[in-house]
Amino acid sequence: MTLPVMPPVDPMLSKSAASIPKGKLYEPKWDGFRAIIFRDGDSVEIGSRNTKPMQRYFPEVVEAVLSYLPERCVVDGEIIVPSSSHGGLDFEALLQRVHPAESRVRLLSVETPALLVLFDVLALGDDDLTGRPFSERRAVLSSLVKPGGPVSITAQTDDMAVAERWFSQFEGAGLDGIVAKDPDGLYEPGKRTMQKVKHERTADCVVAGYRPHKSSDDAVGSLLLGLYNADGVLASVGVAASFPMARRRELVTELAPLVVPLEGHPWDYSAAARTPREAAGSRWSAGKDLSFVPLEPSLVVEVAYDHMEGVRFRHTAQFRRWRPDRSPESCTFEQLEEPVSYSLKDVLATS
Structure with a gap:
């Protein structure tokens, strides 16, 4: 694997805020496993929050990356599992996906398949995008994925009123707040440069x-x-x-x-x-x-x-x-x- 941004990469993080700040780009805060996806041709690595590879636990996500993402890219997102009993997320089912037995992993990949929701891109082709403003990276990301498949791009708005509505509405789907991002912000691995507002x-x-x-x-x-x-x-x-x-x-x-x-x-x-x-x-x-x-x-x-x-x-x-x-x-x-x-x-x- 040879990419302009190579694993491991510490995900960029967020710090808590008491209220939704003004003048930002707003996204739902997903409640899943943070994942930085590295793809170079047929090679795929999924880096976790602590940078340890976890592609062996999510073979269906690897297949989705190979089918729906560009041949050479590095993207940041969240792995989630939809509930089979209601319309939201099932975090307990997601936890069960991390299992030592390959046979169990394969079975759960069919019974409780995971989806990939993306919210940033770090590299595309030979270009390292981490030094570009977030608004530019988001525009690149939006051009990478077609809607309707197992790979999605998270919702985003610059309207604070919409963000406040999402904060209340989306909780019913299992999401746990709002993330506010600086449109001009660079991708800074491991740093808490974003802000999160969670329900309490x-x-x-x-x-x-x-x-x-x-x-x-x-x-x-x-x-x-x-x-x-x-x-x-x-x-x-x-x-x-x-x-x-x-x-x-x-x-x-x-x-x-x-x-x-x-x-x-x-x-x-x-x-x-x-x-x-x-x-x-x-x-x-x-x-x-x-x-x-x-x-x-x-x-x-x-x-x-x-x-x-x-x-x-x-x-x-x-x-x-x-x-x-x-x-x-x-x-x-x-x-x-x-x-x-x-x-x-x-x-x-x-x-």
Whole structure:
């Protein structure tokens, strides 16, 4: 492989902003695997966020690159998996695609095929485009891909009102915010030169247990959060884990009076409720100790989260404050704001 921009390349990144900034080019923030695609003839490499190759996990994306992209190019984008049950993204299905067995990879490439959404181009032919303004790179990118196939170009607008509408609408398709880019910006690998605005909401949750810290049993690794569903069952919805080490040790002492036996706990492994152990099929939990310290489900905490994926927080929730004024029974799914339903195909149709 001989290209004007060679792997590995650290993707250009974004930093958080409290609100959508003015005077930028705006794009939906995709919730998938970041991927820099290198193609030179029949050779294709897919570089991940940490620059490690991952083409072996997505043979259908490699085939799409060979069929739909120019023979010599380097493009930046996101690998996503559409949901088979609703019109949005399925991040859990995407996680399952990273599997060590080639036979499993081939099977999943058919059962849960991935798509490639592009938002930048670094090289075309013999030309290194990283030193050109983003607006010029975007114009080049727009000429590379025809709509309707497994490779798409992300939607973009320079209208702030449209970006604000996308921020609300596109969440229902599983996207998690807006990225704002400088029209004159160069491609700077590894630098946080873009801005991202993500959704953040709060929820009051029951603390039903904790996992010890991986480095010490006398420190809390993560608080296990629960919400009551319509049937009165305490469902596991995620974790909160953002604490300094000193605070993690204090929490073990503070939570000690609430420690109870597993038998009779809402998340007893024999119970029908969704428990932390049910996550054992996740790629993230492979080989991990999923045991936890059960707590009397009487403590309520307010956490911040960006969005839900099914009945769980998509990312680790952020601790905000304890809520001694709230009863555990009042912590239900009904408090959660539901995003406007929006189909992924409609997002791609705006490209």
